[in-house]
Amino acid sequence: MRIDVLTLFPEMFDGVFGSSILGKARDKGIVSLNTVNFRDFSNNKHNTVDDMPYGGGGGMVLKAEPIFGAVEHVVKIGSDATDTEEGGTKRKPRVILMCPQGRKFSQEIARELSAEEHLIFVCGHYEGYDERIREFLVTDELSVGDYVLTGGELPAMVVVDAVVRLLPGTLGNEQSAATDSFSDGLLEYPHYTRPAEFRGWKVPDALLSGHHAEIGKWRRQQSLERTLERRPELLELAELTAKEREWLAKARIERENRAENRK
Structure with a gap:
């Protein structure tokens, strides 16, 4: 699986993607974890990625151009890699907008996403997104709960972790994921270890x-x-x-x- 995260703060992911289960999965070649600073795709000399909303109001809105440009860039990279490795077989990536208005994330959605070949996460900041990003670019909108955070980075980390641990070979004991809470719709039973x-x-x-x-x-x-x-x-x-x-x-x-x- 290839996972690309579009963010203004790629350094936030260094420790998460390089440690523990995610780091081991990347080292094993089970998943490719990448971050892209979508500021690099702004179309102005000041590299701004937000602007004032039409109609007025508080806050700034994330512009469409840098997000479209960044997504199209990583889609091409992923497509080229698929051509090389799999003889031209292609599946369109899921482009996931982390947003409080999205579907509430669950273990069922994690299983669904774990079957994909390429996931792209869009982490926004500011007041919101230009609506054309929702309408014409993303395939999914996900929320990790009914609250608002500063940006989409922390929610993206949560979703990536939940998805990657379901990939074959990620966990030392494959049975672990099968018995986790929510895997069968119930909370997990209590655990005990030595001493008795x-x-x-x-x-x-x-x-x-x-x-x-x-x-x-x-x-x-x-x-x-x-x-x-x-x-x-x-x-x-x-x-x-x-x-x-x-x-x-x-x-x-x-x-x-x-x-x-x-x-």
Whole structure:
């Protein structure tokens, strides 16, 4: 996979792209991580990339020209690399605008993007984007939550990290990604490691039993309980058995009764 990030602050990505899982994935050749300063594609002598909005108002708006120029530049580079490496087979890249107005990012979207060959992220600053960037250039708009940050760099780092860790060969144990929270629609079960007892707190017996079926049953039950407690809305879309749904219905009633008794 090739990932290009268009930003006014490429130095922000040096540590993130060169460390930990992302750094190892790049070193292994699993992913190519690149940053492009779109100021280099401004069409004026002062290299400005923003301007006052038509119609007035506060703040500055990111101009269309430098973003279009930068995207077209990295698309060509990616296309040339594909011609060389894959005999001319091409797939259009996904051009992703990091924006509070976009779809809320999720594990499902991370899996979707991990199947692509080329991702381009656009990180804006200032008041907003020239609308023609949204209309005629990007393929996706993503948000990492209902809040506003100074720029799109931090959200882009979040999305890139979530996507790259799903690429085959990135994680030392491929099973890790399969059992992460949200991978099956539920929150992940609790984890324990040595010692079996710490300050009087013991590891659950099921995990020490060596019985794989019992361990799997315990983990599934804990995952359901934790999701019910912390993110109950996720259960509406999770793939559950009839027995699990029956248990959840009883568990909800018990929780409601306990809450009522505390009043």
